[in-house]
Amino acid sequence: MTAENYHQLVIPNELSAVRKMSDWLDAIILEMDMSEEIVFKFDLCANEAVTNIISYAYPENGKHEIELSLWLESGVLSLEIEDDGIPFNPLDRWPHVQPESLEKAEIGGLGIDLIRKFMDECHYVRHEGKNILKIMAHIAP
Amino acid sequence: MNITEELIDDHIVKINLSGRMDIEGVGQIETKFAGMAASPRAGVIVDMSDVPYMSSIGIRALLMNAKSVAKRGGKFVLLNPQANVKNVLVTSGIDQIITIHSDLDAATASVTP
Numbered sequence: 001m002t003a004e005n006y007h008q009l010v011i012p013n014e015l016s017a018v019r020k021m022s023d024w025l026d027a028i029i030l031e032m033d034m035s036e037e038i039v040f041k042f043d044l045c046a047n048e049a050v051t052n053i054i055s056y057a058y059p060e061n062g063k064h065e066i067e068l069s070l071w072l073e074s075g076v077l078s079l080e081i082e083d084d085g086i087p088f089n090p091l092d093r094w095p096h097v098q099p100e101s102l103e104k105a106e107i108g109g110l111g112i113d114l115i116r117k118f119m120d121e122c123h124y125v126r127h128e129g130k131n132i133l134k135i136m137a138h139i140a141p
Numbered sequence: 142m143n144i145t146e147e148l149i150d151d152h153i154v155k156i157n158l159s160g161r162m163d164i165e166g167v168g169q170i171e172t173k174f175a176g177m178a179a180s181p182r183a184g185v186i187v188d189m190s191d192v193p194y195m196s197s198i199g200i201r202a203l204l205m206n207a208k209s210v211a212k213r214g215g216k217f218v219l220l221n222p223q224a225n226v227k228n229v230l231v232t233s234g235i236d237q238i239i240t241i242h243s244d245l246d247a248a249t250a251s252v253t254p
Binding site: 015022051098099105107111 | 161163164194196198207211229239
């Protein structure tokens with residue numbers, strides 16, 4: 001993996017850091033010469049994942065760090081998000097229900113559903129006390 | 142984010158949103174949004190043409206205001222979301238429960254009592 005294609009960012013578990021994460025992601029992915037659509041989907045999915053981590057992985061609160069790693073390899077753009085919160089797999093937490101009417105519409109689980117639909121692959125592992133979520137998009141040559 | 146309103150007539154308001162509709166952005170406008178979408182406006186058009194980004198928190202803001210307008214018998218529609226934002230609305234199924242228009246006249250007609 002060439003160093004120029006591997007990028008890391010550490011943010012605190014605070015919602016105020018999310019915009020900074022978006023700025024970082026957008027800048028790198030644009031520099032990789034990707035389409036606006038690719039920039040958008042990673043920005044979206046990272047926002048959804050990190051917001052969920054900040055909201056649910058730390059029931060005792062406290063100061064924690066969330067690590068993001070982004071890399072392009074063999075036509076696949078991957079974003080890995082690692083946190084040391086409680087065991088928490090956002091992917092299997094909420095089943096999705098398509099809203100059938102305005103009155104019944106809820107947004108619980110919507111963020112995860114967006115990640116599943118916008119990304120080509122999503123993987124979660126719990127390893128050595130960390131939650132590691134990896135989301136990937138296949139980039140057309 | 143910024144938010145402004147224009148009265149189209151006595152009963153219809155066009156709410157203009159601009160900027161990123163993420164946690165920070167929505168936080169900046171949510172109170173004003175609720176105020177602008179409140180009675181006595183029977184028709185609410187939300188102009189999304191200047192919103193380049195929306196995450197589920199943005200969807201939540203739209204849904205909450207759409208629900209409260211519908212609950213009091215009014216109509217709430219979206220106007221001209223950008224392509225990526227429209228994609229989010231369609232992918233999440235929100236376009237099936239909140240109508241999206243690409244044209245102001247059509248939007249106005251659809252919310253006219």
